[in-house]
Amino acid sequence: MTIRTDNRLLDGAPMQSLACRQCGAAVQVRKASWQQTSIQWDEDATNACLERRATGGGACGDVFLGCTALSETIAQAALDGVVTVPDDLYEHEESQ
Amino acid sequence: MHVERTDLLKGWVNVTVEVDNDEVRTIEAEAVPTRFARGWHCLGLSEKFKDGKPHTVRAFGQKLVVFQSGDGKLNVLDAYCRHMGGDLSQGTIKGNEIACPFHDWRWGGDGRCTEIPYSRRVPRRARTAAWPTLDQDGMLFLWNDPEGNPPPAEVTIPRIEGATSDGWTDWVWNETVVHTNCREVIDNVVDMAHFFYVHNSFPTFFKNVFEGHVATQYMNGTARADMTQHAKDGALKMLGNTSVASYYGPSFMIDDLTYHYEGMDVQAVLLNCHYPIDANSFVLHSGIIVERSEKFPGEAADEMARTMSKYILSGFNQDVEIWRNKTRIDNPLLCEEDGPVYQLRRWYEQFYVDVADVTPEMVERFEFELDTSRPIEAWKKEVEQNLARRAAEGQPA
Numbered sequence: 001m002t003i004r005t006d007n008r009l010l011d012g013a014p015m016q017s018l019a020c021r022q023c024g025a026a027v028q029v030r031k032a033s034w035q036q037t038s039i040q041w042d043e044d045a046t047n048a049c050l051e052r053r054a055t056g057g058g059a060c061g062d063v064f065l066g067c068t069a070l071s072e073t074i075a076q077a078a079l080d081g082v083v084t085v086p087d088d089l090y091e092h093e094e095s096q
Numbered sequence: 097m098h099v100e101r102t103d104l105l106k107g108w109v110n111v112t113v114e115v116d117n118d119e120v121r122t123i124e125a126e127a128v129p130t131r132f133a134r135g136w137h138c139l140g141l142s143e144k145f146k147d148g149k150p151h152t153v154r155a156f157g158q159k160l161v162v163f164q165s166g167d168g169k170l171n172v173l174d175a176y177c178r179h180m181g182g183d184l185s186q187g188t189i190k191g192n193e194i195a196c197p198f199h200d201w202r203w204g205g206d207g208r209c210t211e212i213p214y215s216r217r218v219p220r221r222a223r224t225a226a227w228p229t230l231d232q233d234g235m236l237f238l239w240n241d242p243e244g245n246p247p248p249a250e251v252t253i254p255r256i257e258g259a260t261s262d263g264w265t266d267w268v269w270n271e272t273v274v275h276t277n278c279r280e281v282i283d284n285v286v287d288m289a290h291f292f293y294v295h296n297s298f299p300t301f302f303k304n305v306f307e308g309h310v311a312t313q314y315m316n317g318t319a320r321a322d323m324t325q326h327a328k329d330g331a332l333k334m335l336g337n338t339s340v341a342s343y344y345g346p347s348f349m350i351d352d353l354t355y356h357y358e359g360m361d362v363q364a365v366l367l368n369c370h371y372p373i374d375a376n377s378f379v380l381h382s383g384i385i386v387e388r389s390e391k392f393p394g395e396a397a398d399e400m401a402r403t404m405s406k407y408i409l410s411g412f413n414q415d416v417e418i419w420r421n422k423t424r425i426d427n428p429l430l431c432e433e434d435g436p437v438y439q440l441r442r443w444y445e446q447f448y449v450d451v452a453d454v455t456p457e458m459v460e461r462f463e464f465e466l467d468t469s470r471p472i473e474a475w476k477k478e479v480e481q482n483l484a485r486r487a488a489e490g491q492p493a
Contacts, residue, residue, distance in 0.1 A: 001126055003445055004427055006438040032432035035468070038439075041461035046307075063305060063312045063342055066463055 008032065015040060016083055021076075022069035023050045029074055031085045037074060039066075125424040128277045128375045132156040133447035134241045135309070135345030136253050137371040140381060141269050142236040145170055150194055152185035156240055157374045160227070161185035163205075165192040171205030172238050174225040178209070233259035234267055235383075237348075238371075243450055251309055253344055258365055258385050265398045267383045268405040272412060276419045278347070278370055278378040282444055284415065285313050285343065286435030288466065292475050294414045296323040299468050300336075304436055306443040307461040312342040322482035333358045346447040347371060363387040364404060380416075382408050436464040 009015070015028035015038070025048035028040040046052060051067040077083040137155070139162065145151050150163040152175065159175040161184040173194065175185045182198030189195070193202035193210055202211040207226030209218050228246055230237040233256045239247045258264035274281070284290065288302040303314040318336040334357055341351035351366040367383035384405050388397040428437050439462050446458035 001129060001426070001441075001445060001448070003442045004438060006430065006436070007427070008430055008432060012432065035466060036432060037463070037465045038436065039461075039463040041307075041463075043456065043460065046461050063310060063340070064307075065303070065305070065314065066465070 013084055013086055018074065018077055018083060020049070020067070020070045021073045023048050025049050025070070027070065029077070029083055031074075031078055031083055034078070034085055037071075039070070039074070121429055122427075123423060123425050124427045126426055128279075128424070129448055130157075130375060131242055131448055132240055132372050133346035134243070134451075135251070135347060135447050136230065136237045136239055136247065137347045138253075138367075138369040138381060139172075139236045139238055139371065140271060141234055141267060141383075142170060142231045143234065145236055148189060150185045150187055150189060152183075154373050155238075155371050155379075157372075159183070159185065161187075161194060162236070163189050163194045165189070165194075165205050167192055169205060170229050170231050170236050172227040172229055173203060173205070173207055176224075177201055177203070178222060178224050179212075245451070251345065253348060254350065256350065256365055256385075258363075258387060264365075264385045264387050265401040267385055268401045269383045270381065270405060270409050270412075272380045272409075272416070273373070273377060274370075274380050274416055274419065275377045277376055277424065278372050279424075279441075279444070280419045280422075281368075281370055281378070281380065281415070282343070282346070282440065283437060285311055285341075285349075286437050286440045286464070288315070288435050288468070289433065290418075291315070291317070294418060295411050296320060298336075298472070298475060298479075300472060301466075302435065302468055303463065303465040304440070305461065305463050306436075306439065308459050309345050309446070310342050311440065311443055312340065315339045315341075320479055322479045322486075341366075341368070346444065360389070360391050362389065362392060362400065364401070366404075366408060380412060382412060384408060433466070433468075435466070436462065439464070 012032065013030055015030045017026060018029045019026045025041075025045040027042075027045050030038040032038075049067050049070070051069060052064050055064050074083060078085050139145075139153060139155075145162045146164050148164070150161050153160045153162050153172075160172055161175040162170065162172050164170050166189075171194075173184060175183050177184055177196040177198060179196065179201050180198055182196040184194050184196055184203060187195050187197045190202060193204050195202050200213050201209055202213075203224060204210050205226065207224045209222035209224075212218055228239040230239070230253065232253060237253060241247075259267070286304055288299050291297045291299050297317045298320045299315050299317050301314070301316040305312045305314075316336065316338050319334045334355065336356050338354045338356070339351055341349055343349045347370050349368040351368065353364045353366050355362040355364065364384060364386045367381065370378045370380045372378045382405065384401050386392065386397045386401040386404065388394065392400050430437060442458055443462070446454045
């Protein structure tokens with residue numbers, strides 16, 4: 001089956017490159033809002049991640065929830081405007 | 097054309113609808129795949145197949161025979177005898193072989209004909225299709241691979257500790273036949289909003305992780321004041337739940353589920369698994385075990401497991417009702433609060449292509465996280481409105 005492209009990637013923000021400030025793992029990141037984050041890893045990034053390695057990397061049924069250092073990197077990048085966060089309509093209206 | 101509408105849902109949130117053009121969105125769907133997924137599939141509780149009789153199972157577009165050989169092992173073969181096409185699942189178990197009811201040809205669990213009682217010699221090529229099996233934690237699994245390779249060592253079904261422990265209940269098991277393609281049940285992994293609208297739950301945190309052959313859904317939820325909880329029990333008030341559910345391969349999901357009550361937690365393991373009968377139907381299974389605790393010792397935990405099982409079954413029925421009436425859609429139109437449907441399908445595709453054709457994008461790690469503060473504002477309103485309406489109608493909340 002042909003796997004199609006997410007309409008949100010076609011019409012909204014694209015994925016952006018970002019390197020983790022702890023290990024340097026380069027991932028693709030997208031934020032649809034301040035509340036939402038997507039992260040696309042590749043093999044090099046998963047191998048580079050220190051936290052993933054420390055937790056066994058999801059072997060034997062233990063799933064690796066996520067890297068806190070990478071989450072912090074993304075949060076800071078969003079605040080710094082390095083990762084674009086679309087205007088949040090809802091928050092915008094709340095503040096009116 | 098650009099239209100702004102702020103009149104919708106007046107009074108609680110303004111909604112802006114942007115319409116870029118007048119084109120009608122078309123639903124697209126390719127034909128359902130004729131190939132069946134590579135991976136371990138659970139056929140149900142293994143006990144069921146250990147009654148000394150062969151069992152008929154319709155799966156992967158074929159008729160299979162499941163039988164326990166004299167050595168205690170569970171075996172799965174193509175049901176049709178390679179001699180004259182007799183149905184082995186109507187035959188008899190004789191020692192380590194299944195005997196065909198037509199001419200008594202004997203077939204071993206490895207798919208080889210070992211004996212023809214009325215003939216001096218078994219012909220060459222007397223070999224039928226056999227599926228590798230796994231009898232683990234009270235369940236029978238079968239490895240399906242259209243390429244005919246054995247299961248790789250790293251593709252396993254994890255052990256479930258509680259399944260063999262006296263500290264937990266036995267499996268409470270249910271099976272239902274669903275008449276649609278099994279991709280529908282997979283989509284639930286990412287479909288956060290349907291948990292509110294279809295299953296009356298209230299997600300407050302949602303995350304998906306896909307990596308390798310595993311797809312995981314993390315979800316926290318709170319109890320809905322406008323819905324009766326399945327385990328409402330006198331003074332025991334349900335607060336919410338924490339759920340970590342992973343598909344190991346294309347069809348077997350283990351959900352580590354914690355129900356939070358005032359002053360205590362209840363641990364449960366929920367299984368949600370299926371195997372395809374053919375391209376347009378599948379058998380959906382649910383299994384549940386509950387940990388015995390101080391509040392739920394002995395029989396109380398069994399009772400809890402049975403009650404939860406009924407609740408889960410009613411959840412399946414809610415899904416089935418949607419699936420019976422919906423259409424297959426390859427190009428879902430998603431809003432930003434929806435989960436990663438396209439990325440999930442990219443992950444799922446790995447099981448439908450040859451191993452050599454699995455691309456990095458299908459197996460590389462992908463994460464999607466949503467703090468549900470925006471959806472829950474709308475959902476809080478709906479819960480409040482339900483409660484207010486009932487109060488006005490003089491019904492108990």
